[in-house]
Amino acid sequence: MTLKIIASQCTSCSACEPECPNVAISEKNGTFVIDPKKCTECIGHFDEPQCAAVCPVDNTCVIDTSYPRYQPPA
């Protein structure tokens, strides 16, 4: 799985962008998006996904269940 940003909730505050350890977040059409290929849910980096922890709007950076769970390299 990966995280995704609910565009209708995003305030474009940019707080998540520099926090992402994988540089997976960028601005697109006025809001921010997470590249599912780069997102690791912060597993191995931090205790909690950084985008969700810093986001000012609850339930905006959420797990995208359409992707398989991230598997950290052995």
Added chain:
Amino acid sequence: MDASVQHEQATIPDGEKLSAVMQTIAEHKGCGTSGGSGKASCGSGAGQNDLPPDIWEKVKNHPCYSEEAHHHYARMHVAVAPACNIQCNYCNRKYDCANESRPGVVSEKLSPEQAAKKVLAVASTIPQMTVLGIAGPGDPLANPEKTFKTFELIAKTAPDIKLCLSTNGLALPDHVDTIAGFNVDHVTITINMVDPEIGAKIYPWVFWKHKRYTGVEAAKLLTDRQLQGLEMLTERGILCKVNSVMIPGVNDKHLVEVNKAVKSRGAFLHNIMPLISSPEHGTVFGLTGQRGPTAQELKALQDECEGEMNMMRHCRQCRADAVGLLGEDRSAEFTTDKIMAMEVNYDIDSRKAYQAAVEEERVAKVVAKQEELASLAGQSSDIKLLVAVATKGSGLINEHFGHAKEFQVYELSTAGAKFVGHRRVDLYCQGGYGDEDSLETVIRAINDCHAVFVAKIGGCPKSDLLAAGIEPVDQYAHEFIEKSAIAWFKDYLEKVNSGEMAHVVRGDAEIRQGALISVA
């Protein structure tokens, strides 16, 4: 210093007048003070030396730090810092109305390069623009690269503009050296509590070192970092103002403790502001029905803290992209599209010449006040009352009653006229208020005042005001505010003393909230 000494200094020959008057101000208080009480217009009872001349020199042209300066000098904020590292229950970043006036809200974000261009465009158009602040709409120090890049660009192209920033303080200790390195000499920290138990009711969480903290733990972290940052700044000689939001039932009484804590750590000015909490803003406090203070509750708290240190009472709680004098917003003239199309000719010399003219106007105002004050010497009375003034700026009674978007409020006593606040009376774009009788709005906002000074007023509002017990005064049209207010107060005292009329105590007044309908 008594009033007669001031009078002497104010009437010495022209050549020496300016420096003498400035020295009088500097020695006395710093914020355009007057009168035997030793209270400045932005207030302090802590003694004559609580604002030394070197600090006065730094703040005298800063509208956000000197009440006296805000009539004459303008500031602008550039919205380069959208990210924030804490959550406050009085803030909601999600909704922006272009006509809204409250902190944390902007219409468009700028890159540092756009911001630098905007500053030059505004400074070329508004020569009294002396101060650039970065206040968000998030926290400047949660966006350190953007904030400091903006300072760097502006320091290069417009070195005469003062730089300042306003922060929640969480990241402050990490950036104090950089702040000092950019010659930022004014920093505002918003401190709403020094007790984490109270903080937990104001801040749901803070984000620090890759972790979201909540509850008392979050508030403890925040208050420790804020006070540490404040100490580090004042140690380096950087002027610090502390902003506090007054939230009745949550931190209102506690702000007296906050006042002591920040004073002991070197803050030179404390600005206690009323909570803005309309439900349509969607803030936690707005939705839970947490009320803001009344005008008299706010004033009583400010008065209580004033014995400890200088209090600021002229804050307009402006937007993070505001442009112009406090109380006016010209940001609509300087949208990104417009500034990018503007030819900018930044001429330091013409700005200096303009500011010299402003300084003359300002000195004339101080002299007028001091002369009138001298005539009050010897009078003694326990009467203290408030009057409202309609003004467009420059320290003059120069606004028509019906055109006023706000009234300035002065407290009059035998010690003189002291600025104690302002009351917004503009209309608001919120449901239910559109059809409201605007005269009723004004009366509710200045209901604690005995008189309202205007340049002009129509017959109808005049009789309605009289019926509400507020005397409309238009005989001092286009004259200096303080001088006129003192003259009127003298007449008032004479009438009361001669038995011609009785002094009555007025009630409380309402602090208006909500979104401002732009009239520009």
